[in-house]
Every structure is written in structure tokens, then in C-alpha cells.
Amino acid sequence: MFTELKNLVSNPNHCMSSKYFIGITEKKVDGSFLIHHFLSYFLKENCRVIFLSFRQALNHFNSVGNKIGNSLSIAKEQGNFCFIEGLKSLAQSVNNGVLCGENPWDQTINNNLVSADKLYMMLQSKIKDVSFKSDKNVVFIIDDISTLLDTGTTVVDTLAVVQYLQHLIIQELGGTLIIGTNDDMGELDDDKNILKNYLHHSVDLCLEVSGLETGYCKDVHGQLTVSWNNTVSREKINQRVAQYKLTDKNCAIFASGMSSAVL
């Protein structure tokens, strides 16, 4: 958990661990530090975290977790953390069974495509399994849902999965849903743009990570735009912009142009 990041994104009027929808969009940079942050934040908040990763294997998250003081293996033993191997299972599902090993996603394939409702059914049974064991809040995280688009799932099906999950996690279980996607090319990539727009529209908290407008810099790694949607009072969108720099174990947040490398 990165304290500065936590202070930046926290909303005094709303508790993040119940009925909350967070969207993460990345523009040409890697925003995985946010995923690492939320993993450790919600485990510290004593929630049950279910994490579906399409980008990396569990090993990666274990070793980063160890560096930032968040032991996933202990959380897993206590039953607070459940990892779904999205990368491997998806790879097995979409490559005609070329990859060996048992595939828990066998039933999600329909006509050589990942089918939305079957994928949802599979996730739903996993989530219900975890949530019925205790009354802790459930947090469900997907690091990059646009991988489904890359491998041929249509944008309609992908959005359907998001909407089903939104209903299940937020309405039924009263938990938190975090969905990441990438939006590198903006309007050039139609499908990803639709996905991003949907997320921007429906989330409570939107985190946009992008590179610096002025180009590459060794000491400032990117810019983070935080916006809260307030649907009830119809106020102007509340927004904060900050820059960040990642180090081996931490993430430093500072106001734009206030990097220690500049001053």
C-alpha cells in the first residue's frame, strides 16, 4: 500500500470497501502499480480479494507483494485472497488446446470464442464460493479486461461481462469492483475506446494513468488523473491531477511540476 496514493484517491464521503466501482485506464504507460496498491490496500482493510489477472502469473504479484510488504501467500492461506490465472487459462482456451495442462476455463469456450455468459457463470461461482464463507466485503479485481478484446471477444460481450459483474458485486454482494483497461490509441482503436467510455461513465472513481505530455523523463514516470463521479448531486466532476514516480518499493506522488528532480 502506498500511503501517498491512498491519500490522493480516498474520498472522505464514501467508504471504498462497500458498493464502490473503480475504473483504471492506462494511456501508453504501465499502470500496474495501481493494481498492486489496491491488492495490498484491500487486504489490509480486511476484505476478501479475488483477483483475475490477464497480464501476469501469480509469481509476479507474489514477488512484488513481498517487496511492498504485502504477503499474498499468507493472505491466501487465511482464505482472504483468491487468484484466478487469467493469462494461462485464456491462452489455453483460445489456442485450440495446443497448450498442455488442465484448463479450468474449458467450458467458457463456445465456437472458438470466449463466451460472455459462460465466462461470467464461471466467475460467479468462484465469487460466490469465496463470499459465502464469511461476511467480509468482497473485492473483485481485473487488471486488464481489454485482453479479451485482443483475443477476439466482441466489445458487446466484454461489456456484458463488466455489467454482470457490476450487478453481482456491487448490487448483490455490496462489495468493490475494480476493472482496468488500456486506452493507448484513443479513438483510433474503436473497441477499446467504447470500453473506456463505458468505464468512465459508470464508475464511482476513475483513475487515468498517462505519460507526460512533455515526453519521457527519468525522474517523473507519469501523470495520474483522479476523478470522482457524483451521480446524486450532479455536481461538476471532482478531479485531481498529480504526477508520480515509482521506486523499487514505493510510489511517490507530487503535484504537477513539483518533482524533486525539477525543483
Place this chain on the structure above:
Amino acid sequence: MTTSFQKKTRSKVLQIPGAKPSIYNNQLLISTGIPSLDHILGGGVAVGTILLIEEDTYGNYARLMLKYFCAEAVMTGHSLLLASADADPEQILKELPAPIIDDPGKGEATLEEPSHDSSSDNMKIAWRYRHLPKFQSNTSGVKFGHYYDLSKTMESELTQTVDISTVDSSLCACDSKQTDGEFNNPGYNSLLKTIQEKIMANGFSTTTQVEKRNILRLALHSIGSPMWGEKGGLTENEMYSPALPRFLVGLKAILRTAYACCVITVPAHLFCDKAYVRRLERLTDTVVEVDSFVGSDKEKNPVYKDYHGLFNIKQLPCLNSLVCNMPDSLDLAFKLRRKKLTIEKLHLPPDLSETANRSQEDPLKNLKPSSGCGTGGRSNKLEF
């Protein structure tokens, strides 16, 4: 920032010939065969990751980089799987650059045996080193990274010392009749199958226990070219074809649990859409682009006269660490000398001529569209 002087225990890292742990994040690295490229990428390519090279227009420089990668496999004793549909993989293996062997004992034995008596006795340069022992004190066996001489090719006896398997165009040709709809490409499928079988059969998987751990290098040449049955990344109904992304997802999943490392060159300029290329980049770990000046206006530009092309880093990996290696500068260029390919920081030559090229447009402006700070929208800094 406070530092605690605790000595890190690095006992867990395996000792594999030709591989070393990264000084940044303890990740196991292997060399690409080009020392300057290794340096830029933070020491080398991490085992278990994919390095994507976006080819230059004619693919010459990217193919050369692939040859370096293969030659490094021969020199370190790693296993190699070379796949190419555009060129004959056997031919690529014959054209590997010859290593420069700086160990005097070894060098004489392999290279200068015929003219032995004429050269060895009358060495006058460095006479004071004559009594030094002839072997080097470095007894670690295989060192990290080798230097190569492009003007010579590697002897075939040397190439045969390591385990090399090749995959050629027959793989995709024989299966092309049998189509699996528009989502999968039979060529990629069988390539993935070959890789998977190789990893399982030779014990490169992280789950199998072997006595002597070795690393598999995968060199895949021109994946996504028409020879693989790719139609510019599109399906019949003009949608983005998911075949190549599916292959990359499969490859990534295999590599994450194997002692293997993959270099793919992709003719990115043949794809329909930049957004599609970006999707491919997202599915791999490290992405570099080779942008040669051949045939472009930049070839004639005096600013670039020392270089053969630009070298763009598009993505760096952060496997098992929060942050990737951040190089000082991303303005890089490469040049091909007679004997070697080097990648270095782009320096502009001093402007010595009286009739300087001031009238010309600043060529770097187009290169870095948003890097200027403060100078507003003026086209030239000298303009008022």
C-alpha cells in the same frame, strides 16, 4: 532516503551459464548478443519474457539483430529454436557472425592454426607481457555477452556444438488447408505446439527437475508476414484478426513457466492499423523498433549522417518488480560498421560549415512532437 546496509542473500538465484541476475531487481537475464542493446534494456533480456523487434522496412537490421541473438546461443551453449517462414532458417544459421575470441590460447587453436609458426614467435608489441601466463584468470567458464565480427561467419562446427532446432515455412504450408475458422492461424498453432513440445521434452519448464539447468532461446523471424498467412492483421470482414494476439498470449503463458526467452521480429509496417500493432505490443514484454533511414528522406539529412537509423524503445518490461528499468534517454540511433552493429545515444554533429543548414527545417522537431518546452508554436527557435 535511508539505506540499510543489509547484505542481500542471493542464494536463491540459479547459476546458469550465460545468464546473470540483474543488478536492479535480481531477475535472471541473458544477453541479446549486442552489448549496447543489453545495456539499454537494463543488462539483458529477462528469462521468461518476450522481446518484440519491429522490423525496419526491408527487415535487414532486424534480421541482423536476430542473428546476434542466435550467435549468442551458440557461444553460451543455450538451446535454440529458430523459426522463419520468409527465409530458410538453415541459411540464417550459416550466416551467423563469427565470435571475436579474446582468449589467446583458444584463439590460436581455432583460428590461426595454419600460420602458427610465423606469427607466434615474433610478437614485439606488448613484449613486457610475455611472461604472463597464457590463460586468463577468469575461470567462470562462459561469460556474459560476447563480441562478434560481422565480416566473418561462424564456422559450422561451432554451430553444431549446441542443440538447435529449426522451423521453416513447410510448417504453415502443410496445414493451411485445414482452417479453424477465422480466429486461429494454423501456422501459429503448430509453431506454438512445437515450442511447447520442445520445452516439455528438454526439461526447460520450471516445474521439471533437471540436473543441469539450461536456457532455451526462441528466435522467431518475421512473425506476421504474409508467409505466415497473415493478411495485414485483418480477417475476411475487415475486423482485427485475433490470430496473432492469441499466439502471443499463448507464447507469454508458456514462457512464464519456462527457462526460455523469446525474440520475435514483426514486420509492423505491413499491418493495417497502428492500433492493431499497439495491441500486439501490449501483449509482449519488451518492445523496440528499428527504424532504418533507407529509402526515407532522413537518409540524405546531414544531421543523421553518422547513423543508419533510429532505435526506438517502446516498452520496457517490469516482471517481478514494481518499476521497469528507466534509461537516461530514449533518443537512440544505431549504426552498422564493417564489423559490428552498435546502438548509441543520438548526438548531433557539430555544425562547422559556413553555409549552415539553417534554412532547413529542424529535423528533430518531427521526431519528438511534444518534447519542446516553452518555445510555443514557433517552427524554428531562431524565428521571432
